[in-house]
Amino acid sequence: AQKITQTQPGMFVQEKEAVTLDCTYDTSDQSYGLFWYKQPSSGEMIFLIYQGSYDEQNATEGRYSLNFQKARKSANLVISASQLGDSAMYFCAMRERTSGSRLTFGEGTQLTVNP
Amino acid sequence: DTAVSQTPKYLVTQMGNDKSIKCEQNLGHDTMYWYKQDSKKFLKIMFSYNNKELIINETVPNRFSPKSPDKAHLNLHINSLELGDSAVYFCASSLRGGLKETQYFGPGTRLLVL
Numbered sequence: 001a002q003k004i005t006q007t008q009p010g011m012f013v014q015e016k017e018a019v020t021l022d023c024t025y026d027t028s029d030q031s032y033g034l035f036w037y038k039q040p041s042s043g044e045m046i047f048l049i050y051q052g053s054y055d056e057q058n059a060t061e062g063r064y065s066l067n068f069q070k071a072r073k074s075a076n077l078v079i080s081a082s083q084l085g086d087s088a089m090y091f092c093a094m095r096e097r098t099s100g101s102r103l104t105f106g107e108g109t110q111l112t113v114n115p
Numbered sequence: 116d117t118a119v120s121q122t123p124k125y126l127v128t129q130m131g132n133d134k135s136i137k138c139e140q141n142l143g144h145d146t147m148y149w150y151k152q153d154s155k156k157f158l159k160i161m162f163s164y165n166n167k168e169l170i171i172n173e174t175v176p177n178r179f180s181p182k183s184p185d186k187a188h189l190n191l192h193i194n195s196l197e198l199g200d201s202a203v204y205f206c207a208s209s210l211r212g213g214l215k216e217t218q219y220f221g222p223g224t225r226l227l228v229l
C-alpha cells in the first residue's frame with residue numbers, strides 16, 4: 001500500500017493567491033514526522049517544512065504552513081501569496097519511528113503559478 | 116559554501132561500463148543517504164550510512180555498492196550499467212537523532228546510460 005499519497009499530479013494557481021497541496025499518509029506508528037520538499041526545474045531538493053505527529057500546532061515557515069489533520073492522516077501544504085518562483089514539483093515525505101531514518105516520498109505535485 | 120555536494124553533476128555512459136558518483140557534506144552530519152529519482156520523478160531510498168556503518172540497504176541490485184570512507188563522504192559505485200539505471204541520483208545527509216532531523220539533499224547526479 002502507498003504510504004504517502006499526493007492525489008494532485010498538477011495544480012495551477014494565480015500569482016498572489018493561496019494554494020493547498022494535498023498529502024495523505026498511511027502508518028500504524030504513533031510517532032512519525034512529515035516533511036515537504038520543493039524541487040524546482042533546476043532539480044535540487046529544498047526542504048520547506050516539518051510537522052511531528054505529536055506537535056499540537058500546525059507548523060509554519062514564512063509563506064508555508066502545514067494543515068495537519070491527524071485523525072484524517074492528512075498533512076496538506078498551504079502556500080500563501082503565491083509567487084512565480086513557487087512553480088516547482090512539491091513532495092510530501094514521511095519518516096516513521098519504526099523505519100529508522102528513511103524518508104518515504106509521495107509522487108509529487110507539479111505546481112504552476114500563473115502571472 | 117556548499118552543504119551537500121555531488122560529482123559529477125552529469126554522467127553519460129555506455130551500457131556495461133562501471134561508474135562512480137561522489138558525495139561530500141560539510142554540515143557535520145553523521146548520516147548520509149543515496150536516493151534514486153526515476154523518470155516519473157519518484158524518489159526512493161537506496162542506502163544509508165551512519166558513521167560509516169551501513170544502516171539501510173533497500174532492495175537494490177548488487178551492482179550498486181556504496182562506500183563511506185568517513186562520515187562526511189558517501190560514494191556510490193555502479194558496475195555493469197544498464198539502461199534502467201538512467202535516473203537522477205541524490206545524496207542527502209542528516210543527523211541521526213529524532214524524527215525531526217531534516218535530510219538535506221545534494222544537487223543530484225543525472226545519469227544517462229546509452
